[in-house]
Amino acid sequence: MKANKLAALVVTTYVSFGFTAHASAPQPVFSPEQEARIGEIAAEYLVAHPEILVTVSQKLQAQQQERKQKMFALSVMENQAALLHDPDTPVTGPDNAKVAVIEFFDYQCVFCSHFAPELEKVMKAQPDVRYFFREWPIFGNRWEASLSAAQQGLSVWKEKGPQAYVTYHNAVYATGHNEGALTADDIREAAKKAGVSTPAKNDHTALLEKNSNLAESLGLTGTPGIIVMPVSGATPDNITVFPQAVTADQIQDAIRKATQTH
Structure with a gap:
């Protein structure tokens, strides 16, 4: 050597x-x-x-990534009740699922837009997993549609339930309109596809603020932020946090990791 x-x-x-x-x-x-x-x-x-x-640089980067993952995992464990048991958070998947995939996202985030079809692939391949959608419109101060899309999504969830919410969620991203390009018409059309023909009826600002505080507590600094973890028995060894967009294969690997016992 x-x-x-x-x-x-x-x-x-x-x-x-x-x-x-x-x-x-x-x-x-x-x-x-x-x-x-x-x-x-x-x-x-x-x-x-x-x-x-x-070689030395690669080893140092691997060590830094390992330390970062451990810090993320410890934060997830401290906040797992809030992550897994919030009745106001849109969620789909069986109640007895052993693994949870949690995404913090903004509808105007270009990286979230890239990740959306990857998550669709995972959801089709892994229907036994529970999926949590954390609306985190971090670009709301820049683009009004960031906030209005989040508000409408939560209203769809409240009115129509999980399947309608997933339909709305995917329809917004399917427009390909991000980084300020999403329009009010895009949001209305996505809501119609989910069976909702009226604008958001309720103000969900409190939930959006709660999501923001939780994301910050976890150490996330942007969207998307993706967590894959077991529903019970979570440890630093079976939790994976992706602070950026990843592929369906990477999520699948993290799901397999989450099923491991130590």
Whole structure:
């Protein structure tokens, strides 16, 4: 291995300066000139073998990602009651499901738009999973449709139930209108497809604020934020948090992980 060769090279350099290792001997102290030369030799080797730096960088990134995932998982465990047992949150799937997929999203988020068809694939392939839809219109201050689409979606949920809500949700994203392009007509048409022909009747601002506070408590900084976890027996080892859009295959892998026992 290149890294082992580098270590061997450094050891050889030490010996060439007149130092040998003894179990009971203290660590040698090099002169500034010797330390400088050792550094030069190591630097020359790294320049000749840059793949070592790539390997080290990849390992550091993996370690950072692992730490980040653990922090996310611990936050999820602290908030799992709020995530899984909020009667105001749109949800579909069997009551006895063993795995939950939870998405925090904004209808004007382009990355949420990319993720929407991926989630549709997962829902068709995994009807035994429970899916939670957390309306989080983070672009509401920029685009009015971000808020109005969220309000209408929650009204569809309250009036017509889970299947109508999923129809509305997918219909909004199917327009392909995001980043400020979603219109009031788009929202009305999506609601009609879900069986609702009137504008949102109730103000759901309190729920939207609750979702925002929960997302922040989880450490999410944008949309989409996706959590895959077991409904019971959640641990850092079987929770996955995606703070960005991912593919259907990645969600499927996380669902399998959530079914593992430790």
